[in-house]
Amino acid sequence: MKNHLPLADLQQKILGLVKDSYLPECTDENYFHSVSKSPNLQLVRAIALWWRQNHLERYCFFTARFLKATGQMETTTARYFQASNHSSYIEETGPDFLHWLSKNTIGLTSIIARFELGMIAINKNEVYEDEIFWPCDPFPIIYGLVQNDLSNESIQSGEFCMTLSDKIIGSFEVEEISPFQFQPIPPYL
């Protein structure tokens, strides 16, 4: 009968394979080499990502719709979840994901994540203040995302300052600003 690897070693190696942080070495059992090359491992990763995307779509539908509309959903969420450990609870993963997006992406992706982060906080009656510069008119984009019909026509040129606050009725105000006041952010689209 074959010797069995202790459960701890087995599970640590499986974790490494699922997280793509471990490559079997020549001293490892054939089992790990075959798992690492198997379509099964890709399936496990795909199912894990599917669950997480599913939760994110429910938590932050603006950002999720934007990521989907711009073809970034798969790669961005995979990059986020592969990076480190995350809470099992969407109330923690959701804001962390939006924070991560606002810091680790550029242009409208970052802006929309920051906008939604603020809206969620205000809807939860938290004290919140933020000022976001948009390199285009936010309203057609917000409308496009609400309707799940974002298109290039939704991106209308202009420079706008959005103030998000729990003290504003409707949660935010938008003001068009003149070019010399504008702090440019490279647009995604």
Place this chain on the structure above:
Amino acid sequence: MKPVLIGTTYEGGRPDFLEKLLPIVDYLEFSPDSLATSRNGVASINPEKLAELKEVNNKVDFLVHGVGLSIGSYDGVSKNYLKLLDELFENLDLKWHSEHLAYMFVEGINLGTMVTLPRTNETLSMVCDRVNIIQERYKIPFLLENVVSLLPEYHSHYSHADFLNRICDNTGCGLILDIYNLQCDAYNHGLNIESFLKELNCNHIKEFHLASGYMDSGFMTDIHAGLTSDTTLNLTQQILDSYRPANLEAITYELLDEFVERVGQEAIANELEKLKVLFYEKSLATC
């Protein structure tokens, strides 16, 4: 004796759906994980969802079916999950509770899905110890469910059925037999369902799970996204006829909350009525 009970999954927050389900089902089955909320790493049951369940506590039975206990993690079960379970026990009358025979966390890191365990002596001993502790702590029946194997199996001391038999014999816990999961294992890994059932002591089975899934990259997955297929219903009938699980008490139709609207509340209600017609009057209890 009552005939076999028919129930379904419910994750809270859909009062209109709950109202539709109550006259049809004998019980609702929910997962502490999907009722949970969390702040600063500390999990608790969402107060609104708990209030909703308390409201119907005397109208329907409750079964708990966990996802996040991770009974097979070498470094211990999830303390967050136990805390959630404690809270449910304090607030609701639960008939029994259950978990998947798998692990989801390794050193606190979430794998994102459940992974099956190697069926070794070490695992058997560890799982039995934990089942004993859980049964001692909660004092109501505890069941384990067979999980779909996604990864190729690690070499084992025991067959699937033998491993389940030994856990139940050693601890006195019961089984949920997920019939769709058996079909997935047969399709994905060539499990011989007939041999499995012949070897399994079917008297350990207290509950059946019926569900569906979809094909992904050539694999049959257990994402519970739709109505139960005829092949799953036929296999269920065959198990009832051929193996006569004497302690079977309940049949649960599982559907993820994410798919309730897509499947449709009316279709779900019809599915439950269909299960009643098929199985309610045909349980051993009424034979």
